[in-house]
Amino acid sequence: MSGHADGGAIDWETAYDNRAAVPGAGDLPEVWTAAAQRFVAETGIAPEAVAYGPGARNRVHLLRPAGEAAGLAVFIHGGYWMRNGPEMFHHLAAGALARGWAVAMPGYTLCPDASIAGIGREVAAAVERAAERVPGPIRLSGHSAGGHLAARLACAGMLPEGTAERVAGVLSISGLHDLRPLMRTPMNPVLQLDLAMARAESPALREPLPGVPVTAWVGAAELPALRAQARLIAGIWALQGADVCHVEDAGHDHFSVIEALADPESPITRAWLGV
Incomplete structure (x- = not known):
């Protein structure tokens, strides 16, 4: 990822700036939060905030379907590891529920x-705690930074053996799979990546x-860097023998790409749940 296809240098100010690339993106946190609150109010499905650690944000929000659950579907939110929270995305559980x-x-x-x-370790602990409460297969997903975290949990050694054996599929949506380019962006004073951590956490x-199907899903209208990140994980994990599918979702940008998770019949929900 040292340059564009036309040979020009990458503009690191904009290469990963999804909010600048999508008109109205600054309003989305309020839009998402309102949609999440409306979903809970209209369905009566109250998320249970289960503590998994001592930190103020060490809570995993658990939403249950009517009747016995088919398994555990995990969605890890994005925000470049530095913003947002699960309370903004409850409505996206509708399809899986x-x-x-x-x-x-x-x-x-x-x-x-x-x-x-450290965030990777926290999310692993969160999934472990949720898996203690919900039996059956585990389907990991996440968006943007959450896509990175879902893929990171799908790496050997991240989850306890018993939990890792239950992972039946992984959906990384617009995920960051090689963190080294982010060291050059204006975000890095907050992310505090150095080369050793970028390599270790990519x-x-x-x-x-082994044996876990992976889908790298990205909007076809996303920034070139994000589309390249999806192609990268699909290609390099396929070379290691993984069962990998790469999807470019026509017409969708970095933020609209997750909307169809609320639809039980959408292709992205089907990819998440393996149906």
């Missing part, structure tokens, strides 16, 4: 109060869990 899955949405300490490596540079 309608198909009978329990949905876990981990909160985590944000940068710079935690490192990206899923593309790690070994995937």
